[in-house]
Amino acid sequence: MATLNVKIVVLDTHDINTISVTDASTYTGTVTNPTLTAQAPGYNPVILPFTVGGHNVLTSNVLGITGPDIISALPDGIYHFEYSFDPSFENFDKLDYMRVDKLLEKYYSVFMQLDMMECNQAIKTQAKVDLSSIMLMIHGSMAAASNCAYVQANELYDQANKMLNRMINHNCGCTGSQYIINYK
Numbered sequence: 001m002a003t004l005n006v007k008i009v010v011l012d013t014h015d016i017n018t019i020s021v022t023d024a025s026t027y028t029g030t031v032t033n034p035t036l037t038a039q040a041p042g043y044n045p046v047i048l049p050f051t052v053g054g055h056n057v058l059t060s061n062v063l064g065i066t067g068p069d070i071i072s073a074l075p076d077g078i079y080h081f082e083y084s085f086d087p088s089f090e091n092f093d094k095l096d097y098m099r100v101d102k103l104l105e106k107y108y109s110v111f112m113q114l115d116m117m118e119c120n121q122a123i124k125t126q127a128k129v130d131l132s133s134i135m136l137m138i139h140g141s142m143a144a145a146s147n148c149a150y151v152q153a154n155e156l157y158d159q160a161n162k163m164l165n166r167m168i169n170h171n172c173g174c175t176g177s178q179y180i181i182n183y184k
Contacts, residue, residue, distance in 0.1 A: 041077025
């Protein structure tokens, strides 16, 4: 016989306008009054009806970021979710999720602009190291947020963003024989 296990997960929608909170719970009986409390970074929490056993796709208007008829890109940052149903004091799951979709868009843009064939070997090697370091910081930011290390999550995100901006502003480092090895 199954035991009650309340669990929510965030699935990648590959869309900067949406975030999907999915029910990964196992239930032993009927679920009454399922709700999702969702808080986007810098905004007040909103309480929403929750689709049991399904995907709950959220947009800027649902999260109270924009007006009811406007959908825009969701901000990156730490999102707080809590799914509960009656009795909610014992049937709930909380999830903190670092959204990095805009940062990843920037990363992919830098990656695609980097012409590895034009750079000399030292710069090409440095650019690969930088991109690997940036991706490590992005994943570290996500891991830190899911473990409630919010300061570290934001610091890693900011550092990855600074490094990407530096690569963009210096034409990915492929403009000469000098390249930057320290972004601080």
